[in-house]
Amino acid sequence: MNETTENRLLTKVLIEKILGGDTRAFGSIVRETEKLVRQIVFKMVDNAEDRRDLVQDVYFKVFQNLSGFKFQSKLPTWVGRIAYNTCVNHLSKKKLTLFSDLSDPDGEEDVHPGLQQTLDGRSPNKEEQALDEKERLAILQAEIGRLSPLHRTLIFLYHQDEMSYQEIGQITGLPDGTVKSYLFRARKALREAISKKYDKEEL
Amino acid sequence: MKSGHLTDIEIQAYVLDEPADRQTIGQHLEECAVCRSREAEYRQLFSDLSVLPGPVSEPGLEEELLRRLSAGRPRRSQDILLPFLTGMLAIAGGTAIYACRWYIRNLFAYLSGGYILPSLAAAVLFLAGSVFFMLKKHRREVDMLNLLIR
Ligand SMILES: [Zn+2]
Numbered sequence: 396m397n398e399t400t401e402n403r404l405l406t407k408v409l410i411e412k413i414l415g416g417d418t419r420a421f422g423s424i425v426r427e428t429e430k431l432v433r434q435i436v437f438k439m440v441d442n443a444e445d446r447r448d449l450v451q452d453v454y455f456k457v458f459q460n461l462s463g464f465k466f467q468s469k470l471p472t473w474v475g476r477i478a479y480n481t482c483v484n485h486l487s488k489k490k491l492t493l494f495s496d497l498s499d500p501d502g503e504e505d506v507h508p509g510l511q512q513t514l515d516g517r518s519p520n521k522e523e524q525a526l527d528e529k530e531r532l533a534i535l536q537a538e539i540g541r542l543s544p545l546h547r548t549l550i551f552l553y554h555q556d557e558m559s560y561q562e563i564g565q566i567t568g569l570p571d572g573t574v575k576s577y578l579f580r581a582r583k584a585l586r587e588a589i590s591k592k593y594d595k596e597e598l
Numbered sequence: 599m600k601s602g603h604l605t606d607i608e609i610q611a612y613v614l615d616e617p618a619d620r621q622t623i624g625q626h627l628e629e630c631a632v633c634r635s636r637e638a639e640y641r642q643l644f645s646d647l648s649v650l651p652g653p654v655s656e657p658g659l660e661e662e663l664l665r666r667l668s669a670g671r672p673r674r675s676q677d678i679l680l681p682f683l684t685g686m687l688a689i690a691g692g693t694a695i696y697a698c699r700w701y702i703r704n705l706f707a708y709l710s711g712g713y714i715l716p717s718l719a720a721a722v723l724f725l726a727g728s729v730f731f732m733l734k735k736h737r738r739e740v741d742m743l744n745l746l747i748r
Contacts, residue, residue, distance in 0.1 A: 418668040425660045433653035450656070454663050528646075535646050554647035583606045586639050 406470050410461055421458060428474040434556060435475060435566070438548040439482035439493075449485055453478045468565050475566040479548070486544065495543040497580040531589075538588045546581040553578055604633045613640045685729030692722030 412420040429450075436449045456477050464473055486493050539547055545567070552558045552566065560571045560578075567574065604612075604626055611618035612627070627634050695718055 418664055421667060422660050422664055425663060429655050429659065430653065433655065437653045447656075450659065451663065451666075455667070458667050531642075532646055532650060535643070536650065539650075550647065551652075554644060555650065555652055579607060579610060582610055582640070582643065586606075586636070586643050589643065590639055 402469075403466060406466070410464060413458075414462055421454075424457065424470065424474070425454060428471045431471055431475050431556060432478045434551055435478040435548055436482055438551050439479070439544040440485060445485065449478075449481055453481050456481065469562075472562055472565045476568070479566050479568075482544070492543060494545040497542075497546065497577075497584045534589055534592055535585070538585050538592075541588070542581055542584065546577060546584075549574060549578050550581050550585075603630065604636075606636070609633065609637050609640055613637060613644065682729060682733065685725055688725040689722060692718060692725075 409420055409423060413424075432450055432453050436446050436453070440446050440449060453474070457474050460477075464470065468476075483493060539550065542550070549563060549567070552563045553560075558566075560574045563569075563574045564571045569577070604623060608618060608623050610616075612620060612623045627637055696715070699715060
């Protein structure tokens with residue numbers, strides 16, 4: 396039995412147990428998926444109280460709809476999809492933005508003047524600039540905060556949860572190519588914003 | 599390459615080990631400090647993204663959830679069978695009552711027959727309607743979740 400078949404079987408047994416009335420068995424689904432659900436809810440929604448309620452809502456939906464899980468994806472991906480949709484509904488109810496375009500019409504970017512100046516004058520190595528890691532991460536956090544909830548979520552699912560474009564597509568319902576292109580723009584926006592900040596601090 | 603430099607797409611793909619013309623890109627990077635600098639920025643960015651603190655798990659969430667969930671078992675597809683059968687039974691009962699309406703009217707002779715039949719018909723209709731909408735709602739929920747997965 397290969398790993399996928401074994402996992403599928405284990406998930407099936409687990410679901411049967413829960414549907415049979417063993418509510419405690421649901422705890423293992425919560426443990427397995429809590430980090431992902433939090434990642435999605437925390438990146439999509441800013442309000443702390445709403446986040447707490449949304450995490451609970453997600454698990455209620457998962458619990459109530461377990462019999463509808465058809466093994467067309469991994470269980471955590473299915474749970475992630477429910478989390479994502481719950482957040483999208485929440486944002487739309489609160490009339491908040493899910494997505495704002497990070498336009499990049501031709502996919503090309505000239506090196507911006509600030510960077511060019513630095514390159515011409517001194518060492519191009521940013522690490523040599525005396526900004527410690529803490530400061531760098533704080534700048535990064537702030538810049539991530541400026542991205543739209545969707546871009547933020549994609550960045551974290553890819554770079555922290557190490558999900559593939561396909562898995563992220565299953566969670567967000569976006570075609571793989573769209574996920575890839577949104578991610579490309581978000582990374583580029585982050586790189587440029589951080590680079591500009593460094594240049595400003597240099598002046 | 600309009601400017602003669604690598605595009606961000608190329609540099610990202612190179613750093614992330616995605617399909618790209620690695621040889622050409624690698625060669626350009628070796629010769630070009632401008633693109634090398636952007637490459638370094640991406641490497642730093644990706645490494646920083648992976649070490650940013652993730653969401654902290656909330657102590658007690660599992661217990662609280664389980665406590666609240668144990669109040670209601672998840673719906674099974676089969677769970678729909680019971681209300682369905684109940685509905686069917688109600689319809690059959692209603693029909694039987696209607697068929698024996700003369701007998702029943704005599705049984706409740708002191709009540710006006712004009713009340714009994716419409717009340718029965720309304721009850722049966724209500725039951726049938728409830729079952730129908732419940733089935734529809736369940737179907738919709740299941741369909742929605744399956745749609746989500748493509
Ligand atoms: Zn170059």
